[in-house]
Amino acid sequence: MMLRGITLLWALVSLTQQAPSQDKCVCEFENSQNIFPREKLSTVEEGASKCNSDITPQQTLDLEILLLGLKRRLPQLEGDVSILEKEDDGDLYGVVSLQVVENELLEIRQLLDRLNSTSRRYQRLTVDATKQLEDLKEEMEEMEMFDTLQVVKGQQDNQRLKRDLDQCRHDLQPSIHPTRRPERADCPHGDFKNISGPRVYTAGEYPGSYIYGAWGQDPKPEVGKEDWYWVVMLTSGNKFSNYVRRYSSLSSLVIGKSVPGNTLIHTANPTTNTIQGPNAVLYGEALYYNCYNQDAVCRFNLTAKTVINLKLPPGTRYNSKSNFCHLDECYHFTDMDLMTDESGVWVVYTTTQDHGNIVLSKMTDGEELRLTQTWHTSVYKQGVTNTFMICGVLYATRYVDKTIEEIFYSFDTMTGVERFDIGVFITKMTPNIYSLNYSPVDQMLHVYSNAKILSYKVIFS
CATH class of the missing domain: 2.115.10 (Tachylectin-2; Chain A)
Known part of the structure; x- marks a missing residue:
């Protein structure tokens, strides 16, 4: 009896496997939207990060220090030359004073060389950074088309509204606002x-x-x-x-x-x-x-x-x-x-x-x-x-x-x-x-x- 039941069950399984399914359905999915350019976004992020690392406040400070050093050294040189002209005895004193002036001229020339070199380097950096920023702007504008929910546009509108609201608050201050304060003596x-x-x-x-x-x-x-x-x-x-x-x-x-x-x-x-x-x-x-x-x-x-x-x-x-x-x-x-x-x-x-x-x-x-x-x-x-x-x-x-x-x-x-x-x-x-x-x-x-x-x-x- 048990052997017969096993035989029937095996036959049923074999039949089921051989019979083709009439309920199978195949769906094809086609994305009508462009694929978001993740690689381009990564490139933009890397470019922005590079701009931040290339241009720092320290660079402005470097120029400030060089200009300040030059500003202080030139009057000092002028004073030493004036002393040399007045007190030159044509002997040992004049030789020593002239040597001092020559050393100062050498240091000022070195300072000018550093200033010129730094200025040229920063000019090149400015040109390169401007080109990078223009490229980044174009790429970001291209990627705005993927903002189908208008999130970025909404944020920009909110920022404009906030600026307008702040301006409105300023205009409503209960004070007399003269168009121009008279110049003070x-x-x-x-x-x-x-x-x-x-x-x-x-x-x-x-x-x-x-x-x-x-x-x-x-x-x-x-x-x-x-x-x-x-x-x-x-x-x-x-x-x-x-x-x-x-x-x-x-x-x-x-x-x-x-x-x-x-x-x-x-x-x-x-x-x-x-x-x-x-x-x-x-x-x-x-x-x-x-x-x-x-x-x-x-x-x-x-x-x-x-x-x-x-x-x-x-x-x-x-x-x-x-x-x-x-x-x-x-x-x-x-x-x-x-x-x-x-x-x-x-x-x-x-x-x-x-x-x-x-x-x-x-x-x-x-x-x-x-x-x-x-x-x-x-x-x-x-x-x-x-x-x-x-x-x-x-x-x-x-x-x-x-x-x-x-x-x-x-x-x-x-x-x-x-x-x-x-x-x-x-x-x-x-x-x-x-x-x-x-x-x-x-x-x-x-x-x-x-x-x-x-x-x-x-x-x-």
């Missing part, structure tokens, strides 16, 4: 118009260290210190410091060789009358800054090594209670901002009575430290990222994104007029600008940004 440069791209960009003496700080030139230097620069780095928790570091030239600052070095305020850090926050400034061989743990401005005389302080009006906010801020971050201990312009030293702060709006005061710059005049504005301090003065006009900045900062506001201390439509943009090399100060010596904006040292040229009409 105390401003020899004309009207403030724009900001150049970065002129100096360096990691300084301690690359990557000391995120917060400030730097610049003394607008009222002692004789012999006209070319000196100063740097204050917050060395204790990115909040406090107890010294100011000096450099005998911009070249020394760029290469990180400090001469004469540090001038110490106190051996402890922090302690009474040491530096709190990044917004310090040097004027008349004295450092002005927010005193540690006080609602006061300190003035440290670098020659006498003495400190005097000025208590600000009652209700002044301090100890990181009213910082410069943007939506993602506040810059700690920026309650006060010390600034210089053509007329002297200024301080920005806020009080409880002003409900967080910026208060601006002019200060004396001598041993008798006091406020001479005060103005109250309508711009909220925590909606601002930095302030600076030019010819008695206060300017305020705000964070746009990681690469752009906008100078959006001004307050004219002569007329009392506020404007919210300045619309001058600063191209940033790092996301946050922790200190920003105008130098009337060379009309530069000195910026300390995420441990980087930068400067921008102010453009006047």
Whole structure:
């Protein structure tokens, strides 16, 4: 019985295998769209990466250093030639002086050769990079046809709408906007118009260290210190410091060789009358800054090594209670901002009575430290990222994104007029600008940004 069942089952299986299936269906799939060019996308990405690696801020800095060296050497050569002409005795002195001049000429010739070589190399690089960018643009435009869901187009439309919305907000500010600010008698440069791209960009003496700080030139230097620069780095928790570091030239600052070095305020850090926050400034061989743990401005005389302080009006906010801020971050201990312009030293702060709006005061710059005049504005301090003065006009900045900062506001201390439509943009090399100060010596904006040292040229009409 079992054998018979097995025999029937085997016959059924054999029959099933031999019978052709009537339900089998074959479908052919044909893609009507072009195949996405993944290899071309990889080529574009490699080209963009190569452009980023070929063109860096360091190359601009290389040219800046060479030009600066040439600028300093030529007057020195001129002086030595003048001395040789006046004092040549036709003997040993003349021979030695002539040898000095010959050596200087040789070094200047070498500097010029390096400058020419560097310029030619960067010119070739510019031409090559321009051609690469044009090719990349064409390839990206070709690949846009694969964006069938219009994602890229939608993003571009959103960016245009955002720009239009920002412009609309600026136009609706409830302030009187004069078409042109009258030229000031105390401003020899004309009207403030724009900001150049970065002129100096360096990691300084301690690359990557000391995120917060400030730097610049003394607008009222002692004789012999006209070319000196100063740097204050917050060395204790990115909040406090107890010294100011000096450099005998911009070249020394760029290469990180400090001469004469540090001038110490106190051996402890922090302690009474040491530096709190990044917004310090040097004027008349004295450092002005927010005193540690006080609602006061300190003035440290670098020659006498003495400190005097000025208590600000009652209700002044301090100890990181009213910082410069943007939506993602506040810059700690920026309650006060010390600034210089053509007329002297200024301080920005806020009080409880002003409900967080910026208060601006002019200060004396001598041993008798006091406020001479005060103005109250309508711009909220925590909606601002930095302030600076030019010819008695206060300017305020705000964070746009990681690469752009906008100078959006001004307050004219002569007329009392506020404007919210300045619309001058600063191209940033790092996301946050922790200190920003105008130098009337060379009309530069000195910026300390995420441990980087930068400067921008102010453009006047």
